[in-house]
Amino acid sequence: MTGARVDLDQEAMGRDLVALVLTIVELLRQLMERQALRRIDAGDLTDEQVERIGTTLMLLDRRMAELREQHGLEPEDLNLDLGPLGTLLPRD
Amino acid sequence: MTMIQDTALTYVFAVCRPSGERTAAALGGLAGVGPPAPVRTLAMGPLTAVVQDVPAADYAEEALRQRLSDRAELERCARAHHEVITAAMAAAPTVPLPLATLYRGDERTREALRAREDSLLTALDRITGRVEWGVKVYALAGQPATPASAPGAAAATGRAYLEQIRSRRRGREERQGAALRAAERVDTVVRGLAVAARRLRLHGAEVTGPRRTHVLNAAYLMDRGRERQLRAALASLGRDEEAVEIELSGPWAPYSFADGGTPP
Numbered sequence: 054m055t056g057a058r059v060d061l062d063q064e065a066m067g068r069d070l071v072a073l074v075l076t077i078v079e080l081l082r083q084l085m086e087r088q089a090l091r092r093i094d095a096g097d098l099t100d101e102q103v104e105r106i107g108t109t110l111m112l113l114d115r116r117m118a119e120l121r122e123q124h125g126l127e128p129e130d131l132n133l134d135l136g137p138l139g140t141l142l143p144r145d
Numbered sequence: 146m147t148m149i150q151d152t153a154l155t156y157v158f159a160v161c162r163p164s165g166e167r168t169a170a171a172l173g174g175l176a177g178v179g180p181p182a183p184v185r186t187l188a189m190g191p192l193t194a195v196v197q198d199v200p201a202a203d204y205a206e207e208a209l210r211q212r213l214s215d216r217a218e219l220e221r222c223a224r225a226h227h228e229v230i231t232a233a234m235a236a237a238p239t240v241p242l243p244l245a246t247l248y249r250g251d252e253r254t255r256e257a258l259r260a261r262e263d264s265l266l267t268a269l270d271r272i273t274g275r276v277e278w279g280v281k282v283y284a285l286a287g288q289p290a291t292p293a294s295a296p297g298a299a300a301a302t303g304r305a306y307l308e309q310i311r312s313r314r315r316g317r318e319e320r321q322g323a324a325l326r327a328a329e330r331v332d333t334v335v336r337g338l339a340v341a342a343r344r345l346r347l348h349g350a351e352v353t354g355p356r357r358t359h360v361l362n363a364a365y366l367m368d369r370g371r372e373r374q375l376r377a378a379l380a381s382l383g384r385d386e387e388a389v390e391i392e393l394s395g396p397w398a399p400y401s402f403a404d405g406g407t408p409p
Binding site: 134 | 286300302303304305306307310311314317349351358
């Protein structure tokens with residue numbers, strides 16, 4: 054048996070963990086965006102509420118971009134390949 | 146220590162129509178999956194199997210599992226398997242068997258294949274004079290519809306931001322829909338030239354790379370003479386379908402039609 058199959062590089066493992074955590078956060082963020090669009094389409098929000106939700110989501114998006122940048126991650130790094138099910142997050 | 150440790154297993158590559166000495170001659174000099182034993186033919190009535198003796202110690206269950214979970218070794222085995230099948234196919238109609246089809250000796254091989262004789266003969270009838278072609282269609286990563294909706298472009302208000310997400314989502318759905326429809330058109334055209342077709346599993350981003358999405362993975366069984374027609378049809382589709390990339394591979398031994406296949 055070869056001993057070189059698993060590369061135990063601590064730095065790489067830390068980076069993978071950050072990417073995984075940010076992927077989950079990104080999934081939740083995108084679900085919130087979807088839910089917001091659905092509620093706007095249903096028409097049960099006031100203009101003021103729409104504006105506030107939009108602003109909050111926009112700030113979250115910016116914060117995510119900052120976090121990605123800090124950890125040297127591209128948007129496409131935050132995703133999981135689920136094999137036959139496709140990817141966790143939609144790809145552009 | 147079990148008995149099989151000492152005996153040889155019979156690795157079966159393919160089943161052919163008997164062709165006198167032609168198949169045996171075509172296999173001469175091939176290394177197969179594991180020298181030193183030669184790749185040989187095993188006659189059994191209306192069928193001839195292409196086989197090789199392999200050491201049980203290397204191919205018994207546990208050893209085999211380890212072997213096939215090692216990427217480099219898996220590749221070596223797959224290439225050797227394919228090389229033998231290609232050589233056999235050049236000599237006589239050949240039904241390829243799955244990688245790592247193993248029996249405990251020639252007698253067990255005969256018994257097992259005799260039990261499947263009818264379906265193997267049907268498959269041989271079906272593939273005689275025909276080859277398999279693979280067609281893959283990929284959706285290309287889209288360009289954002291308008292510069293304003295590009296990711297990262299700052300929106301002035303919360304409402305504008307929400308509109309941005311909405312149009313990005315709509316664009317993505319439209320592109321996906323367009324790519325899937327293009328894939329169906331490609332499939333319909335190629336199916337028209339084939340005697341049988343089969344849809345295979347799509348590959349994930351790990352295989353395709355991040356810049357494209359796999360939307361069609363299909364295998365077609367076609368008369369040997371159809372190649373030029375097929376290439377012309379795909380070239381014309383390639384010009385018409387701008388949303389997708391079309392890839393052709395082959396001609397292959399009819400790996401996807403060893404059990405028949407559905408009519409087009």
